[in-house]
Amino acid sequence: MLDLDDELMECYQKGDEGAFTLLVRRHQQPLINFIARFINDRDTAEDLAQETFIRIFKAAHRYKPGRAHFKTWMYHIAKNLCKNEIRNRERRDKYKVDNVVDSGSDGNNQTEKIDLIANAPANSGFQPEVELERKELRNAIQKSIAELPEQYRLPLVLRDLQGLSYDEISEVLELRSGTTKSRINRARLMLKDKLKPFI
Amino acid sequence: MNCLQAEEYFSAHFEDALDYETLQRLGEHLTACETCQQEYARFQESVKVVQQLPQIEPSPYFMPTLLQRIAEEQRGISGVKGISTADWRQLLDVFRRPIWAFSGILALILAVTGTYLSQDGFLFDRDSRSAAVTSEPEQIRVVTPPVEIRRTVGNGSQFRPGGVLSTPARPLQQHYVLKQVSYANASTGGGL
Ligand SMILES: [Zn+2]
Numbered sequence: 001m002l003d004l005d006d007e008l009m010e011c012y013q014k015g016d017e018g019a020f021t022l023l024v025r026r027h028q029q030p031l032i033n034f035i036a037r038f039i040n041d042r043d044t045a046e047d048l049a050q051e052t053f054i055r056i057f058k059a060a061h062r063y064k065p066g067r068a069h070f071k072t073w074m075y076h077i078a079k080n081l082c083k084n085e086i087r088n089r090e091r092r093d094k095y096k097v098d099n100v101v102d103s104g105s106d107g108n109n110q111t112e113k114i115d116l117i118a119n120a121p122a123n124s125g126f127q128p129e130v131e132l133e134r135k136e137l138r139n140a141i142q143k144s145i146a147e148l149p150e151q152y153r154l155p156l157v158l159r160d161l162q163g164l165s166y167d168e169i170s171e172v173l174e175l176r177s178g179t180t181k182s183r184i185n186r187a188r189l190m191l192k193d194k195l196k197p198f199i
Numbered sequence: 200m201n202c203l204q205a206e207e208y209f210s211a212h213f214e215d216a217l218d219y220e221t222l223q224r225l226g227e228h229l230t231a232c233e234t235c236q237q238e239y240a241r242f243q244e245s246v247k248v249v250q251q252l253p254q255i256e257p258s259p260y261f262m263p264t265l266l267q268r269i270a271e272e273q274r275g276i277s278g279v280k281g282i283s284t285a286d287w288r289q290l291l292d293v294f295r296r297p298i299w300a301f302s303g304i305l306a307l308i309l310a311v312t313g314t315y316l317s318q319d320g321f322l323f324d325r326d327s328r329s330a331a332v333t334s335e336p337e338q339i340r341v342v343t344p345p346v347e348i349r350r351t352v353g354n355g356s357q358f359r360p361g362g363v364l365s366t367p368a369r370p371l372q373q374h375y376v377l378k379q380v381s382y383a384n385a386s387t388g389g390g391l
Contacts, residue, residue: 020269021266024262024265025262028257028261028262029254029255029256029257032255032257032261033254033255036255037252042255045255046257046258046260046261049257049261050261050264050265050268053265053269054265054268054269054272057269057272058272137248138252138253141248141249141252142252145249156249160246160249160250161249161250161252181210181211182207184210185206185207185209185210185211188209188210188242188245188246189206189209189242191245191246191249192238192241192242192245192246195241195245195248196241199241199244199245199248
């Protein structure tokens with residue numbers, strides 16, 4: 001039996017263009033969140049999420065509903081785009097002579113990006129002190145995630161922020177199940193240590 | 200089981216995924232080792248706070264920009280990238296800075312006022328606008344009139360009834376320019 005994503009892909013393959021829009025609506029938010037947490041940059045996250053959907057759109061006719069999982073396919077494409085982006089940034093930073101001056105003078109970009117994520121609406125009524133503490137914690141979490149090595153950050157984000165199963169994560173990352181589990185455990189242990197001042 | 204081995208099972212324990220035997224061995228270690236007890240409590244807490252991070256909402260530009268890009272793909276336009284979400288955000292961010300926001304508003308006010316005044320006849324009345332047109336002959340002057348027109352205009356008799364050529368003694372080229380302007384005026388009046 002096909003899941004909803006596969007049904008929508010099938011409809012789209014048969015010419016129903018609205019089915020693709022529905023797929024995008026279903027997955028846009030989780031995808032943007034995954035990319036934003038992984039590369040720690042909200043603006044670029046939206047562009048990369050769009051690029052992911054464009055690639056899916058272009059390859060849609062080759063997709064075989066029932067054989068693959070749409071969600072893992074989508075995250076697989078996004079993961080590769082993110083890795084390229086990170087590689088490009090590293091290359092750019094390496095040759096950027098005034099890198100240090102920039103980050104110091106331009107309002108501290110890194111903090112600004114983290115703040116965007118931390119500024120998401122809170123659940124309860126507004127209490128300045130509680131809100132400040134919560135914001136600090138969110139900033140610390142986001143910063144700690146961003147500092148994790150990529151091989152640990154990826155499975156952690158997919159598991160704890162995107163809620164994928166271990167099997168799905170293994171499929172996205174093309175890892176054996178045991179490796180996925182041990183990396184997620186290692187990532188959580190690292191985060192626990194990084195968040196020690198806050199917890 | 201030692202402390203390092205116990206740590207390896209933290210995630211599985213947190214997710215209730217341990218088999219009975221391992222669960223018992225871990226339980227024994229946690230009961231006996233205060234450090235691991237505390238570490239496991241902090242482990243649980245940190246996983247929970249990470250899982251509770253709020254979701255980021257897609258920006259309002261996300262869907263329209265994506266649909267535009269897909270439409271471009273469908274039309275077979277490759278390599279042409281529309282204005283990205285980041286571009287829009289960057290553009291709007293410029294106006295978050297007070298000086299730019301102020302300049303933007305000022306420019307807008309000036310543009311609106313200028314348009315209003317010029318349309319309502321505050322800056323130019325109809326006659327002076329016509330004068331403004333006749334006073335800039337540079338663009339038309341480059342056109343050389345055909346020989347027969349030069350000849351007819353040259354004696355000053357043909358265009359005098361229009362009232363434009365009041366001084367036939369002016370140079371030929373100047374007469375030709377004025378003739379063009381008189382036709383232009385006639386057409387805006389609905390005559391030609
Ligand atoms: Zn211990």
